[in-house]
Amino acid sequence: MSAADSHYVAKTFMDHLPILQVVIPLISAPLIVFIGNRKLAWVIAMAASATAFVIACLLLAQVKDGSFISYHIGGWAPPLGIEYRIDALSAFVLMLISGIGTIVLPYAYTSVKTEIPKRQHVLFYALFMLCLTGLLGMVATGDAFNVFVFLEISSLSTYVLVAMGAGKDTRALTAAYDYLIMGTIGATFFVIGLGLLYMATGTLNMADLADRIANQGANRTVQAAFTFIVVGMGLKAAMYPLHHWLPNAYTYAPSAVTTFLGATATKAAIYVLLRFMFSVFNPGFYFEDWTLYLIFIPFSLLAMFAASFVAVFQTNLKRMLAFSSIAQIGYMLLGIAMLNATGLSASIVHLMNHGITKATLFMGVGAMVLYSGSAFFDNLNGLGRKMPLTGAAMVAAGLSLIGVPGTAGFISKWVLVQAAFENGWWIIAIAIMLSSLLAVIYVWRMFEVLYLTAPDEDCTATDPPLPMLIPMLILAFACIWFGFDTELTLGSARVAAEGLLAGSAGMAH
Amino acid sequence: MIDLDFIIGHLNYWLFIVLMMTGLYIVVARGNLVKKIVGLNIFQTAVFMLYISIGKVTGGTAPIYPVDSQGHMQVDPSIIYSNPLPHVLILTAIVVGIATTSLALALTIRIREVYDTIEEEDILEIERKLSAEDNKIHGPAMGGRA
Numbered sequence: 001m002s003a004a005d006s007h008y009v010a011k012t013f014m015d016h017l018p019i020l021q022v023v024i025p026l027i028s029a030p031l032i033v034f035i036g037n038r039k040l041a042w043v044i045a046m047a048a049s050a051t052a053f054v055i056a057c058l059l060l061a062q063v064k065d066g067s068f069i070s071y072h073i074g075g076w077a078p079p080l081g082i083e084y085r086i087d088a089l090s091a092f093v094l095m096l097i098s099g100i101g102t103i104v105l106p107y108a109y110t111s112v113k114t115e116i117p118k119r120q121h122v123l124f125y126a127l128f129m130l131c132l133t134g135l136l137g138m139v140a141t142g143d144a145f146n147v148f149v150f151l152e153i154s155s156l157s158t159y160v161l162v163a164m165g166a167g168k169d170t171r172a173l174t175a176a177y178d179y180l181i182m183g184t185i186g187a188t189f190f191v192i193g194l195g196l197l198y199m200a201t202g203t204l205n206m207a208d209l210a211d212r213i214a215n216q217g218a219n220r221t222v223q224a225a226f227t228f229i230v231v232g233m234g235l236k237a238a239m240y241p242l243h244h245w246l247p248n249a250y251t252y253a254p255s256a257v258t259t260f261l262g263a264t265a266t267k268a269a270i271y272v273l274l275r276f277m278f279s280v281f282n283p284g285f286y287f288e289d290w291t292l293y294l295i296f297i298p299f300s301l302l303a304m305f306a307a308s309f310v311a312v313f314q315t316n317l318k319r320m321l322a323f324s325s326i327a328q329i330g331y332m333l334l335g336i337a338m339l340n341a342t343g344l345s346a347s348i349v350h351l352m353n354h355g356i357t358k359a360t361l362f363m364g365v366g367a368m369v370l371y372s373g374s375a376f377f378d379n380l381n382g383l384g385r386k387m388p389l390t391g392a393a394m395v396a397a398g399l400s401l402i403g404v405p406g407t408a409g410f411i412s413k414w415v416l417v418q419a420a421f422e423n424g425w426w427i428i429a430i431a432i433m434l435s436s437l438l439a440v441i442y443v444w445r446m447f448e449v450l451y452l453t454a455p456d457e458d459c460t461a462t463d464p465p466l467p468m469l470i471p472m473l474i475l476a477f478a479c480i481w482f483g484f485d486t487e488l489t490l491g492s493a494r495v496a497a498e499g500l501l502a503g504s505a506g507m508a509h
Numbered sequence: 510m511i512d513l514d515f516i517i518g519h520l521n522y523w524l525f526i527v528l529m530m531t532g533l534y535i536v537v538a539r540g541n542l543v544k545k546i547v548g549l550n551i552f553q554t555a556v557f558m559l560y561i562s563i564g565k566v567t568g569g570t571a572p573i574y575p576v577d578s579q580g581h582m583q584v585d586p587s588i589i590y591s592n593p594l595p596h597v598l599i600l601t602a603i604v605v606g607i608a609t610t611s612l613a614l615a616l617t618i619r620i621r622e623v624y625d626t627i628e629e630e631d632i633l634e635i636e637r638k639l640s641a642e643d644n645k646i647h648g649p650a651m652g653g654r655a
Binding site: 145148149152156159160163166170171173174176177180181184185187188191192195198199204313314315316319376377378379 | 529533536542545549552553556559560563594595598601602605608609612613616617619620623624632636639643644646647648649650
């Protein structure tokens with residue numbers, strides 16, 4: 001390890017980017033509470049998350065060629081010190097999370113005013129920034145225990161953010177309580193896994209862990225650790241049988257919160273799953289092949305069909321989109337289970353594409369709820385005609401959700417089908433297409449309600465104010481743009497997938 | 510393979526497993542929201558104890574280096590020290606546990622204010638009625654809840 005030999009000193013501002021990525025949103029949260037002014041709170045949050053987004057882009061530019069940045073906190077060299085580790089995969093996910101955070105905030109400024117009581121606004125922004133900090137930290141860190149700490153920072157703030165929907169529907173409280181119980185069980189399982197790993201290897205640095213696991217081979221302790229980590233993170237990622245917290249939490253949370261969570265929270269958990277399954281435990285870990293084929297494939301297929309099927313029979317648009325999220329997570333897990341570079345690229349690119357697609361849709365619902373008061377289909381009749389730009393954004397995102405050619409969703413599904421053929425799994429490829437047909441049904445229901453039914457006579461709905469409309473249109477544009485220009489998304493995803501498949505060798509110093 | 514030495518030698522793990530499963534069982538089986546939180550606490554505490562017990566090194570003493578009058582540490586390689594790292598980790602986890610508990614209790618208070626009960630069955634009954642009303646207005650949805 002060359003890092004241990006030479007004393008590491010970060011000299012320039014650019015060297016400190018990995019830590020600034022996390023620390024800037026972290027500091028902004030107490031600052032917001034301390035200042036306590038509603039307007040300033042938004043300005044600070046916006047400035048901090050925009051800075052985080054710029055930093056993430058700079059980081060991605062540095063590591064896009066497959067290299068990595070290792071940042072030693074306080075100058076303490078890993079494995080003893082805590083290391084932040086940015087490679088193509090983490091920079092890509094950092095960019096998604098901070099980008100969505102930045103684009104949701106202008107939307108939140110207007111949306112929050114109508115959905116959350118005034119005295120809670122300052123706290124809302126503080127919690128939003130804490131949640132962002134937690135998600136960014138989970139992705140940036142190269143220390144296994146640090147992942148847990150950031151996971152809990154993001155989870156705890158998420159529970160409160162979900163509960164803030166109580167002003168509109170009291171069921172937000174029980175949704176938040178359920179999420180808290182399940183989320184804590186998941187996080188505790190994750191810690192048990194880390195404890196077992198520490199017992200077996202005596203280290204918590206991911207690169208070091210990978211090294212030692214590769215050297216000592218599989219034993220019962222390491223296998224138990226693997227199981228606990230996958231189940232714990234699977235709960236946070238809403239992996240199919242562990243998804244029960246998701247529909248209620250997404251349905252009753254305020255629109256801005258649903259948008260942010262839907263696009264980022266489960267994605268960060270999937271990132272951690274990827275990081276542990278591939279970088280820390282080797283892809284060659286014999287126990288893992290078995291897990292992937294016998295557990296991930298059936299469950300992801302179940303998610304794709306069962307959750308899509310349930311989504312078809314929903315009467316609440318927000319709830320329908322929540323179930324569709326569970327189905328989409330199935331695609332990501334399926335890509336992981338393919339265990340080849342194409343499948344992994346599909347998962348990673350779907351993280352991004354689904355993130356922007358769902359964010360657009362949830363924003364659209366939030367804008368309509370401004371006028372209709374609820375997200376039930378029969379209250380949304382004809383709103384697409386009354387709100388042309390919002391409707392257009394939702395159509396673009398809806399098509400992307402199905403995976404129509406020319407949209408971002410098509411790219412990820414296309415790569416996923418390619419990966420299935422690479423493995424010779426044509427049945428799986430057919431299943432992917434069949435489940436997309438279910439998506440056609442539920443998305444069509446949305447179009448039907450928005451365009452083909454007559455609006456109420458006295459409906460006064462118009463497109464929402466610009467701060468809500470512009471982020472939505474930008475994201476809708478991104479849904480189309482990434483369907484044509486795959487240089488950024490698929491390019492980074494391929495580099496990231498290769499890094500992952502290199503296993504612990506990809507983590508070497 | 511399984512003999513008395515094995516059982517006694519792994520005593521900390523047995524205790525951990527019993528406590529952990531007790532906690533998890535309470536979370537699942539109890540309908541009272543506060544009791545669920547108590548169960549969650551027992552579950553988390555079991556994990557803390559697992560961590561702390563693995564930090565113990567046989568014959569090890571507290572990991573503190575003595576300091577001479579100049580303030581230099583007197584490192585004596587012949588002394589065995591316990592491993593302090595798991596303790597430090599668990600200090601963080603305890604703080605997280607406290608935050609989780611207080612948030613869960615705060616949520617319970619809010620639920621009690623709104624639903625006037627903290628029994629899961631009663632809450633589910635109220636929510637079922639709410640959903641049934643929604644369903645009456647907006648049409649039935651799959652999964653019961655709208």
